[in-house]
Amino acid sequence: MIRTAESDDLPAILALYPRAFAEEDLRPVVEALAKLPHGVLSLVAQADGGLAGHVMFTTCAAGQGGPAVGLLAPLCVAPERQRQGIGGQLVREGFARLAADGIAYVLVLGDPDYYGRFGFQQERRISTPYELPPEWSPGWQGQSLIEGFIPPVSTLDVPAPWRQPSLWLP
Ligand SMILES: CC(C)(COP(=O)(O)OP(=O)(O)OC[C@H]1O[C@@H](n2cnc3c(N)ncnc32)[C@H](O)[C@@H]1OP(=O)(O)O)[C@@H](O)C(=O)NCCC(=O)NCCS
Known part of the structure; x- marks a missing residue:
């Protein structure tokens, strides 16, 4: 079951991340x-009374004052529940909700x-x-959720939690 996270889910969400990401601390x-x-x-x-996965989508802007776009991150699924389609369900439910908004x-x-x-x-x-290292360029990706939308050539304008170079670097 996919649902909106409530504030009292936060401890369980934060407990999930170190289990899925061995090398990166995404809790902050x-x-x-x-x-x-x-x-x-x-x-x-x-799933089974516990949290099996989590995803966040942050509303950002395609250039200051530009159209709202969603940034998908982070996404994690509990190791014992991976490869069961949960990540896909979280992503697709997020797309549907963003598009509805x-x-x-x-x-x-x-x-x-x-x-x-x-x-x-790949997002161009x-x-x-x-700036990303060139070898990461294929990892920067985008897609339209509403047919025919073409974003302006711009730099992503992110809220404060994303203004940390370490989150965008290897
Ligand atoms: C990546 C992750 C979110 C996928 O969640 P999931 O619930 O296992 O994914 P799904 O069941 O929807 O999809 C599974 C498919 O994705 C593939 N897959 C999973 N992780 C992958 C990865 N890092 N690269 C490529 N393919 C991957 C699996 O091989 C599987 O493919 P198949 O269906 O062809 O066998 C999950 O494995 C995870 O939390 N990993 C650790 C944290 C992480 O890397 N998060 C993503 C950050 S960008």
Whole structure:
């Protein structure tokens, strides 16, 4: 079952991340995003009474004052529940909710082998807030959620929790 995260889910969400990400501590950014008063869609996958997965989508702008776009990150599924379609369900539910809110475009920095299955393609119009190493360019991906939407050539304008170069670097 996929549902909107409630504030009392936060401890369980934060406990999930070190289990899924062995080398990166994403808890600070998850916590900072969870505290934003608006502009963050946080979804959990509930299974057998516990949390099996989590995803966040942050509303950003394609250039200052530009159209709202969603940034997908982070996404994690409990190791023992991976490869059961939970990650896919979280991503697709997020797309549906963003589109229903009129957000026409979504971006992600991640493995194209995984995210390509949702329709993401290398992003060439919206730049990351911090320059990526060239070998990471294929990992910066975007896709329209509302047919025909083409984002302006711009630099992604992100809220404070994402203004940390370390989140955009290897
Ligand atoms: C990546 C992750 C979110 C996928 O969640 P999931 O619930 O296992 O994914 P799904 O069941 O929807 O999809 C599984 C498919 O994705 C593939 N997949 C999973 N992780 C992948 C990866 N890093 N790269 C490429 N493919 C991957 C699996 O091989 C499987 O493919 P198949 O269906 O062809 O066998 C989950 O494995 C995870 O939390 N990993 C650790 C944290 C992480 O890397 N998060 C992504 C950050 S960008």
